[in-house]
Amino acid sequence: MNKLLLSLPVLLASYVNATPLASSVNDDMAQLESLYLHLHQNPELSYHEKNTAAHLAKELKQLGFDVAEHIGGHGVVGLFKNGEGPTVMIRADTDGLPIVEQTGKPYASKVKTLDKNNNEVGVMHGCGHDIHMTSFIGAAKQLIALKSQWRGTLMMVAQPAEEVGAGAKAMLKEGLFSQFAKPDHVLGLHVSASVPAGKVAIAPGYALANVDSVDITVKGKGGHGAYPHTTVDPVVLASRIVLALQTITSREISPLQPSVITVGSIHGGSKHNIISNEVTLQLTLRSYDPHVREQQISTLKRLTKGIALSAGLPEDMAPVVYVHEEETIPSTYNDPALAERVTQAIKKELGEDNVWKSEPVMAGEDFGLYGLTDEDVPITIFWLGGVEPTLFEKARSNGETLPSLHSSKFAPDYAKTIHTGVRAMTASALDLFNQVKQ
Template sequence: MTAASTSPDLAALYRDLHAHPELAFQETRTASIVAGRLRALGYETTTGVGGTGVVGLLRNGDGPTALLRADMDALPVREDTGLPYAGTAHGAGADGSPVPVMHACGHDVHVTCLLGAAAELAGDRSGWRGTVMLVFQPAEETGRGARAMVDDGLYERFGRPDVVLGQHVAPVPAGMPGLHPGPAFAASDTLHIVLHGRGGHGSRPETTVDPVVMAAAAVLRLQGVVAREVPGTSTAVLTVGALHAGSAANVIADRAELDVNVRTYEAAVRETVLAAVERIVLDPGPVTGSEDVGVLADAAGAPCVYWLLGGADPQVFDGAGDFAAVEHIARGLPSNHSPRFAPVVEPTLTTGVTALVRAAHTWLPAAP
């Protein structure tokens, strides 16, 4: 895939967004920049959709509607890239306390590329007809942003798209898009489980119901769900990422808390795993990364095309003879959510803009 180099304006925009990251549902500065640029390009622009989301519409005669989506939020991570435009911002964490913020997952790339595509589509209306719907979504990292926009009447207010298009930057060679047929990202479910026992003194366990023992048994049983209840031809990941109970060695606590994350690709497998989790802890008797872009497609009843966008320095991959070698090198690079994740500006932005424009043209017929 080749294209003319991205304009210096877009590169400057990317560096600015990277230097000013904002957490989920706090993306007010980013949303303001997006809205201003869309209005200047002639898009019908609405802000505050689903909280801080922005929707831009460009109508170009009769035809289908293509939704192009970018997520805007950053992560509570302290940046360690050493870049001259590294972010130093702080935001309000879940408990209201200040936390460092970084665009550690490349959403600044996504926003920049979609704004670049918006400019190209607006500047060449002779090549397509229909409606372009641009969705700049908040809070992808919390898994709540897409649902918030849908619940805020996204499709009732702006129309129902015929396709949902998007991309995600990844530590593979910049200039290389990656597309996989069928389910390409996993569904993600995060469960907070509380096991209630009966507390007491550590010297008299017979008078108590120990939730630590309950939690230990639950964790071991949960690890058997994937091994024994998911078909060998299917994929699932179940992780107990946190377990909290008690505060002293000689006190038996009255409760234990588990944080469980489940990743699946098939609806039937997801239901099986979640049912097994519920049975184990509540009943007394291909990438595993996840994305909520699928919520937009499901709510619209439309197909979703979502691809990976290479963002790593291509020179790092010199000498890689095949894709297996590329994968081996990529495993040694800082990945999404790492404090050292830093996509190269070019050819990442150029490829991202080109991919979005070509995808839109694929779904929007040429003007007569």
């Protein structure tokens, strides 16, 4: 572990004295890097973040937070009341992914565990949640150290089960905003695999997409492959459905509205000369507007039923369309006014050139749920650049594709990324605590 820390002064030399906050974060970096390495090497899958949650709870308690654990599963809530003023919530997600890490890094995760189907899988923080948690603790440290410069309540929320779209739902259901505190602002960050470390990108308005997982069971009348005229072949029906689904986005949804329908899996049959009774499809649906989401699902049901009826199947054998509502993630809408305020606060800390305007993406994040409660709280999540800058420039000039989030080879430039994340989040929270109400 100590050998990994030797390079730290060199890595951080370029921004030690950039601002007072940068210098203060630099003083904490040895501890933050140690925390990052621990989290990276000890990832836990969704619903199993027991040790991760305990570690974060301990960190917050040591900083003087009033901490509650086991909220919505392995969720942690820390409150620090510092006089009269707004409540600012900072959220980090804590779960890892079932990926065998292949980065070749000396600190790579070697964790293996059994998944819900009792299969052995590797576990990796392939979506950067280890960076999120480390930046979260780093920001908490800075804000406590600077408590003479702000007034209000700092609400730190370590959320489990983001990767399965369940953690935010569970914590809100257990009364996150009613039992603990109603925030005036909610902030989050997410590592980006397409922005260089040292920079931040923010998308005002829609930032991330609605996400739905859908299963379609296509029924048929099986038989011998030599006598297809005596059957209703579900493989053919499924093939027709896959092609027809492409017309939902191209012909039924306004071209001004983003929409993605992807068939990620198709399974059916058991042998060359057997026409099966059933084929299953697995889809992912993406959109921003909730009305588009509803249109995708309703049209999907209509098209699949129509194709089955056209093949001569009775109505009671129409395809079954199952939407995994428990996994549904709503789009994330960054409150434009809050996004602009956060943008300006980060620009002031990092410099104009280090804050980019981001376009919306079709990835999903359950962070959006915090802005959809009855309390109508403004939320903003920003992208935290994670790519080593020279690799970013090389890839851009050569047209290379860098490892994406959820890749077994995703390895962020963690020291610079964490340093930037702590500064950006701390500066944003300080600005919100000290804003003057009009």
